[in-house]
Amino acid sequence: MVGKVYLIGAGPGDPELLTLKAHRLLTTAEVVLYDRLVGQEIIDLIPETAEKMYVGKAKSMHSLPQDELNALIAAKAKENKIVVRLKGGDPFIFGRGGEELEELIQESVPFEVVPGVTAAAGCAAYAGIPLTHRDYAQSVRFLTGHLKDGTTDLPWEELVHPAQTLVIYMGLTGLEETSASLIKFGMSPTMPVAVVEKGTTKNQRVFTSTIGSVYELAVKNEVKSPALLIIGEVVSLQEKLEWYGKY
The missing domain is CATH 3.40.1010.10 (Tetrapyrrole methylase, N-terminal domain)
Known part of the structure; x- marks a missing residue:
């Protein structure tokens, strides 16, 4: 049987x-x-x-x-x-x-x-980051930082798009290359970025930075996997929404 x-x-x-x-x-x-x-x-x-x-x-x-x-x-x-x-x-x-x-x-x-709650939805919600927002982003794109062949060769030109939020699973993989490539293809170095480590758990840590500085921030704070990368103007709302969400 x-x-x-x-x-x-x-x-x-x-x-x-x-x-x-x-x-x-x-x-x-x-x-x-x-x-x-x-x-x-x-x-x-x-x-x-x-x-x-x-x-x-x-x-x-x-x-x-x-x-x-x-x-x-x-x-x-x-x-x-x-x-x-x-x-x-x-x-x-x-x-x-x-x-x-x-x-x-x-x-x-x-x-x-x-089905289960995917990391993008869960981690963003617990970090106080709306993945879409009428004033900032009308679309969201899920990506993985670790492709089948081990590279981070993503369609960079498609990713540099206004009013779009990027969520990169396994975001620490190739983070330095990801940051450099997005800037190379036109993303502003000051684009807000959040790194969510161990999202939704008691050990969650959230760090906000810019695409130009996020790699150094991750290294400085010894961010470990699992970590999710959220890139977009919506990240600018994180501090306000997370703080109010605790009360």
């Missing part, structure tokens, strides 16, 4: 951002495979009776290659178990969820996707 796989987005860290469905499935799972971006408080919700498997990845340090992980998820389901594949954020936004589902389809394993 074959069980079922639930591909669940755990959100950016705060356990209260889990959806009701995600919480229900997680607390009744028989096998849970989770990555390094899942917050400890969420991991603590996994039942003691469940088999917990850490399959986390850091840049250039994969505990389990993706193809082997895909096969492992399918194999666990084929043991007639309810399997939860728990991912930080949302599984379909830079989470490689599509690759894992392709394997399940190939192996005829039933599955269901439970």
Whole structure:
């Protein structure tokens, strides 16, 4: 017999951002495979009776290659178990969820996707930064700072656009190159930027700067991953909105 796989987005860290469905499935799972971006408080919700498997990845340090992980998820389901594949954020936004589902389809394993709060929405909200605002930005673009081949070769000309907010996942990767490239293609060196480290968690830190100075700021403050980069005029609202949001 074959069980079922639930591909669940755990959100950016705060356990209260889990959806009701995600919480229900997680607390009744028989096998849970989770990555390094899942917050400890969420991991603590996994039942003691469940088999917990850490399959986390850091840049250039994969505990389990993706193809082997895909096969492992399918194999666990084929043991007639309810399997939860728990991912930080949302599984379909830079989470490689599509690759894992392709394997399940190939192996005829039933599955269901439970979306989660993506890091861009969660971290921006907790930092007091509206990603869109009628006076500052009418569009928002999600990017990853770490491409499949390890480069940061992004479509720079398209990114330097007025009234647009950029959100770069894994933003510390190639931060110096990202900053220099955006300026080279026309972005003002004074464009506001925020770096959100460990967003939505108790250890969240938010630093604001400009695109011309953000690399030095990150180095000075020893910012560590996971960190999200938010670039755009909306960042100028951060100090006011975050302060008032605490009261």
